[in-house]
Amino acid sequence: MSAGAVLVGMEVHLQLKTKTKCFSASPYHYGADPNTLTDPTVMGLPGALPVLNHEAVRLAVRTGLALGCRIADVTKWDRKNYFYPDLPKGYQISQYDQPLCIEGAIEIDDDEGNPKTVRITRAHLEEDTGKSTHDEGGDKSRVDLNRAGAPLLEIVSEPDIASAGEAVRYLEALREIVAYIGTSDGNMQEGNLRCEPNINLVFENGDKTPIVEVKNLNSVRNVGRAIEYEIVRQQKAYDDDNQTMENTPRSTRGWDDDREVTVHQRYKESADDYRYFPEPDLPPLEIDPAFVETERGALPELPRARRKRYCDDKGLSAYDAEVITSDPAVSHWFEAVLAGDPARDAKKVVNWMTGELLRHLNDKKIHLDEVGLTPEGLGEIVDLEAARTINTRTAKELFREVIESGASPAALVEERGLSQVSDRGPVEAAVKAAMEAQAQAVEDYRAGNEKARGRVFGAVMKELKGRGDPKLVNEVLTELLG
């Protein structure tokens, strides 16, 4: 039988980084003691009402814009009704038929490395549920409502993803975008990015396998593995049992991390009946176009565009562009160095940052914002070296000094007279003095011992206190040694 083409649509729940919850003033952060981040609204106490946190809307709009979405002029809230202990009100406030963000896209690379667009259907804002834990083998369940009411952006893609690798790159791209724009931590382990791929296969004869939604995925790697597993499982079910959409309902399967398989959970015989209706406690929300434009204007350059620009305009290799943009803080720092003088050699800056700077951060186990060195400081070092005002050795010494102190390298060079000796007069005098002092070496060299030249060169540099312009020293040395 023929192998089916893979169709994967992704549902991502992204927790937005607000200080307080989506519909109440209760604070939210990860890792607090159970049920300490609640209030009457979060707990669903009788008479407590939701009040919209406009910061959640702002972060959702910012994310939607970064994903190329259109922002709705008017949006509204709906109740999604179902019973579960971690859903304190018995309904979730969500958006049913008027999502905040409509039709966007994420650019990824396909498995051959060619650019590919994954279309985003919609992204809507909703509140998170609490968390249930069940005792292993015991009869107790516990509910923690800390997470309940935290703002979530649910981002739904079209089934444009055609492989496990594309799914992984889709998630990585999304995570990178939200890290750049600062709207979410996008951390799957902490649950602030959760994803449920919908997977099926389509065959040349038009047959389709039933769509499977996979849950319990707690890492990007497992998303890839689960898709790989489903591709094989669905192909086999089609080949062996002719299982198709016509004869088998959609289902939900859970990822079993230990056995690395997906396990059947339930069939979705018909669409779940959540009895959606407009949330009467919250008026519809009109979005001011001027606000949207302000947010659009405040978006930083996104990582994919930035990498392309570095390769096309700054002459960086794809590898260097990738390395320097992989962390938004590093990327913004790099940008700041280049911004000081657009003519600065980007490759040189990358070398400093991926070499000396990252080594220093790793040695000291500190973050970029904890070093004294400023982007302008590194820019000065690069400039001083490029102008041959200082040599590489001085540059490295300077770097080690200002990385902690944050002092201006240019000022230090000025103050201490560290600039390289690149005037012919003093260099010639130094060469002559060295030749006199190292008469034996001069003789050896002239007798054909190439190595002896190094001794003379070292003596010249010593005469110049290490600040001689090596290029000029070599020139003069060659001339005088004959």
Place this chain on the structure above:
Amino acid sequence: MFGFDDSLDLPVAEMAQRVRDKDNPLTASKLVETSLLRIETLDAAYGAFLRRTGDLAREQAAAVDAKAEAGEDPGPLAGVPLAVKDNLAVPGVPLTCGSKILGEYIPPTWATSVKRAVDAGACIVGKTNLDEFAMGSSTENSAFGPTRNPHGTAFVPGGSSGGSAAAVASGMAPLALGSDTGGSIRQPAALCGITGMKPTYGRVSRNGLVAFASSLDQVGPMARSCADARALLEAIEGVDPLDATTRGYDTAAQNGVDLGSLRIGRVTEFALDDVPGGEPAQAAVERVRSALFETGATDAELSLPLVQASIPVYYLVAPAEASSNLARYDGVRYGHRAEGGADLMDLYARTREEGFGEEVKRRILIGTFALSAGYADAYYKKAMATRAALRAQFDSAFAECDVIVSATTPTCAFKIGEKADDPLAMYLCDVLTVAANLAGLPAVSVPCGKTAEGLPLGIQVWGPPGRDGLVFDVAEQLEAMDGCGYEAPEVTS
């Protein structure tokens, strides 16, 4: 009255003024003690209160008196005893909603409306009985027994704010807070012979009001006169950061309308000619209309055909919202929890089976059905579309008239038990009130005479959204007419 100290029978403004005046011997503590004594003496016959809050009232009264003593203003409701419907939260005081499902639940925070009344100087003397979750028109649906009408204890006080209505009518408290989702303030006010007002939707915060149907619920005042009711409304109204549906409205009384040349709307569909037992109410309407015309008002005949759909629309929209609002009573976090649940679903089912009464279950089922896939289009969505069209009809109507005058209820109070087994007959009690909730309009019911058996009738004044002051102004004129206004009941026990 009743041989009690009669300072509790003063108009609220005067009562409060005497308390505020440090040279006047009347104190908040005195008023509160009088109110508590009347409750102690009378409430065994009426069952208006589910809980007396004597300690809280005395504490609040002492604070008011201390302020007055210190020369500070304790507020426009200084020392006025207030009865609070038991679906409004008072921190530290058990909240039942007339239901078993809330168990021993004690709210941690204030309902905004109650807090504002207290901040204005009111003292809470107790929590009043209601139909369970405010679902009913007779206060017979309370899990804690019925309340009786002070004008005849064999009769219902109306509902769902029947406890608050009986408390005010019997003189136990001069002011009460109620809630009105389909007539639950106005209908019991009419049946108990007092004034009850449903403000424009969004005028009073719903924060701390246990939700029945969120798009219809509104907290409002119940009192012996329009002036008293207006004083309470002015204390509790206004934008609340904890209720996103509140709006600021101009409190200006007349909004430029000349009361002498008012156009009085008569809605054809509100006529009671064909309603059995509707003659006395219809006659009362005619009487006040004629009196208004004598002062220069003019008649504006109107037809709002969709008013006839208001009962079916209401009994889809309200249960739909209720089915969602009441989902939180699941035994997991607070309130009643059934013993012996085999699993989660069983725990839910048993808890809700035991905790909710018949009428609440009926409405949860109706609402769940109306929202279900495959039925929502025919029921919930159609009802919402009709509701929007009804609103539009009222908008047009208020271009033709300044206020609408109608009866509040088709008949006077009925006997306890008379309609208890006939939900449809009970639903029809709301036929003259629900449209105001569906359209978000302000409407006030004022007492307007009695039937031959001595049971009160109410007349209702409706206004356009936000014109609550106008509605009160017209109601005050009706109240002043012969045979209208509050009359203390004969003590019947």
